[in-house]
Amino acid sequence: MIENRPWLTVCSHLVLLLGVFIVALPVWVALVASTHPSSAFGSGSIPMWFGDQALANWQQALVGKEGQASDLLRMTVNSLIMALGITFGKILISLLSAYAIVFFRFPFRSAAFWVIFFTLMLPVEVRIVPTYEVVANLDLLNSYTGLTLPLIASATATFLFRQCFMSIPGELVEAARIDGAGPIRFFFDILLPLSRTNIAALFVILFIYGWNQYLWPLIVTTDDAYYTLVMSVKRMLSVSDGDIAWNQVMVSTLLAMIPPVLVVIGMQKLFVKGLVETEK
Structure with missing residues (x-):
C-alpha cells in the first residue's frame, strides 16, 4: 500500500x-x-531584465566590427576540434584496450589492467610538468595535436568498457568463433553494436570534459590561433586598463554553454540508457 x-x-x-x-x-x-550595453554595469548593479542590445552584442561577438570572423568564433571552432578529438581518441583507445584485456589471453593481463587503472591517481594536473616537457620536445606546442594527444588516454573509460565486455555471455563468443568470425569481425559486428549505449553515454561525458579544459590549453598554447573558448572568458576579464566589457563576457559565457547543452539534449535518451542498462 x-x-x-x-x-x-x-x-x-x-x-x-x-x-x-x-x-x-x-x-x-x-x-x-548579454542584452545590455557595457555602460549598464558601470554602477556595479546587475540588470535582471532584458535590454535592447542583444542583436548588436551577439553580432559584435560572432561577426566582428568590420564584418570579419571574430576571435570568439575561431575560439569556438578550436574548442570544438579539441573536444571532439579528445572524445573520439579516448573512446577509441579505451575500446581497444578493454577489448584486448577481456578477450585476449596474454601474460600479466590483469596486471596491465591495474596499471592502467592506477593512472586515475595521476590526473593531468599532477603530471603536467613532465607532460609539457614531452609535448615541447616533440614540437607539438601551438597545435591541435598538442591540445588533444596528452588527454586522450582514459582509465575510467577503459574500466567501464571492460565491465561492459565482461557482461557479454561466453556462449556468444563461442558462437561467433564457430561461425568463423575473427577478432576484427567480432569487434565490429558484435561488440560495437552491443556497446552503442555505453559509447553514447561516454561520448557526452568526455565531450563536456574536453570542452571545459582550461589549464592544459592555457599552458601549451601561446599563439592566438589556437586559443579555446573557455580561455577567452578569462582573457576578457584580465583587463589592465579600462572597464571590463561584461556584455561581451556574458555572450562568451553563453556561447561556451551552448555546445555541451546541445550534446546532452540530443543524446539524452542514449545517455540515460547507457548509464542504467545492465543486461545485454
Missing part, C-alpha cells in the same frame, strides 16, 4: 524548485546581461 503524504510531496517539490532556481539564476543573469 502506497501512503499518501501531501506534506512530503510539497517539501520535495520545494527542494526541487530551489535547486532549479540556484542552477538557473546564473544562466538567467548571463542571458540578461
